[in-house]
Amino acid sequence: MISKEENILFAAEKLFAERGFEKTSTREISREANVNISMISYYFGSKEKLLESLFEMRMAESQTYIKEIMAKPDLNEWQKISLIIDRYTERVRTYKVFYTILQTEQLTNKNEQIIRYLENSKKGFLDMYQKLVDDGFQNKTFKKKPNIAMMHATLSGTMFYAMNGLPMYKDYFSINKENIDYDQQYFQDLNLHIKEILKHILGYEENK
Amino acid sequence: MISKEENILFAAEKLFAERGFEKTSTREISREANVNISMISYYFGSKEKLLESLFEMRMAESQTYIKEIMAKPDLNEWQKISLIIDRYTERVRTYKVFYTILQTEQLTNKNEQIIRYLENSKKGFLDMYQKLVDDGFQNKTFKKKPNIAMMHATLSGTMFYAMNGLPMYKDYFSINKENIDYDQQYFQDLNLHIKEILKHILGYEENK
Amino acid sequence: MISKEENILFAAEKLFAERGFEKTSTREISREANVNISMISYYFGSKEKLLESLFEMRMAESQTYIKEIMAKPDLNEWQKISLIIDRYTERVRTYKVFYTILQTEQLTNKNEQIIRYLENSKKGFLDMYQKLVDDGFQNKTFKKKPNIAMMHATLSGTMFYAMNGLPMYKDYFSINKENIDYDQQYFQDLNLHIKEILKHILGYEENK
Amino acid sequence: MISKEENILFAAEKLFAERGFEKTSTREISREANVNISMISYYFGSKEKLLESLFEMRMAESQTYIKEIMAKPDLNEWQKISLIIDRYTERVRTYKVFYTILQTEQLTNKNEQIIRYLENSKKGFLDMYQKLVDDGFQNKTFKKKPNIAMMHATLSGTMFYAMNGLPMYKDYFSINKENIDYDQQYFQDLNLHIKEILKHILGYEENK
DNA sequence: AATGAATGAGCGTTCATTCAT
């Protein structure tokens, strides 16, 4: 059984992604969630805090898998990076709606709580990449030491740009909007494309 | 002498980038532009059409340099791509505010005119890349034929993600907000980073 | 206890009659009704629909008394017409403000819903008169068969023109604005005047 | 050659009748009249005074024909009333648009100048009717002395109500909007209908 | 715990009119 609170959260996520935070009214959210309009203030305090709650939920999820992967003892640095890319691709594909909101907020939001979430997340990723690159370079898994900021920009930038572009490509090639096979292939290509680039800038050679 | 119409356009560009289209009120624009609030309707018809006018202006500018480069007879395919990246980096750096708006609109706007501008622009770039890649492969400048959609996602995605991240890096490393030298270095690194990746995925070797 | 919704309706009726629909602002209505300005949209949807609601209420009332009179079994055709004129006079006197609005809307309004109300009402009256005239002619209550459109124009036209002229007459003869006795006499004269004309054009003779 | 001033006047008359005074903007008038928007203030002072000028023009016209008829020496009282009705019918038919405005203003306008025009006009008619009725009664042309206010209400009320109803009848009987023959017949019926009533309430018998 | 009526601020836009040229 899904609670009213979750109903609101998921309805808001969908509508914020579709129309943007500002253009989505609390009335629409309450209608979509099948709850009374005043329940939003009641449960979350305000529309703004509802957005924060949404970020809190989704961002917490992504912190866990990073730690999980980093803790695995029997993987070398490239295997860890490769696994991170796999999980990242999967998450972006699954939570497209949330990552649409995230990008928008990154561009315009001035909400302090959300800025903190975003910075923490970004710094977490940067630290992790730095460690993997340093370790990998030291033990000669990697031959190069790329600029971490640039490497991250390529990884995340390519991912998001490709994600945003998918509907346009489907429209362009007249692919059915609900065609999941196409999505699958697209995200697989994307995954390989990113890995290919990272291998190059890290100076990693397979089967060595 | 700058006209009232341009005053409004530039004030709007600044505020739309800072707060987003929805959160920016016509009153704020008129205050920032030092004009009466009704001048917005007078010159542009509506707030929506003001945004369209802004897109029209900036997008028209970017179409010209593409044609210019493609028409140059004495450059090989890589030199053309390299030049495109140079110009692109320069534009993004100069018109940061506009490209912030562009990204936001790409994510949420439902305005038909703007969707058309964005699609036209994107298709223009894709067609150009396709032609350069095909030609370069034929005459053996390039050894590989990458997926154009993915190549474009990496080029534009890296560029925008890096652009968006700049203020955070400056903040992180306590660099003065107005420090232009840092920006210069940052965008130069970005430029080289992107070129390095493209050379790899195109299979281009220098000094051959 | 009178509800806020009714408060708005009656305040609007008064102001629309006094100044006309366009010249009456929602702010004035809310002030007159002692409610917040947003309650108009809340209860009625819009200023336009508030007017429609007003028409719905008043027009529904007038449909009932027609049916009531027509259904009376023990009255001849002239007695029915006579009774209709009595009720009509009474209504116009009581709801002067509404009939002022009705006339204005008849002249300029383009609102489809209201046009429909007005046409239905008018056709209802015309059908009724036609039936009474036909029946009365057949059973020799009436000696003439007048043009129904013209008969209706005289009945309603005289009524409204006289109603509109009343304030001017009171002003002209320096009668106190609130003097109800004068009104009573005026509407009684009007009632008899109209009946006298209708008897003539229907060829009805009393005491036959 | 028609002057700009007249162009504005006729354009305003048309639009005020179609949409009402308030709903007609000065921009629309200037567009319809093919003049610059500021010419309205320039020539007439304001939108309000433009309406006054319109009334001044049309009301002056109607005063002349009354005096003309009253001055005719060789007509008896009924012949004068009959002639007044003829001219009145003709004017209403010709200046339908203006009489639509007149009725609306009579219902809601608070403009002092216009109120004065309307009162003067009405009193002029009432005085004239009073004189004709008194004279006719004295010389036994008429057998009755009706209430002048009621007689006027029937004359003008029937006229206007019938005029306003014409479009609805044409629509109802699917008559072409531009069919002038139907109009002609309609106004002739109206003319005879009003005369028939007046003969009755004045106690006038023809060919006696 | 849950409702929905009610609030007040602010929104984008239109208006008649003015004024520098």
Added chain:
DNA sequence: CATGAATGAACGCTCATTCAT
């Protein structure tokens, strides 16, 4: 004489939020 850019006030309406129940 005539223009049209520019003004400031007011418009109808929507918004997130509050509050009595």
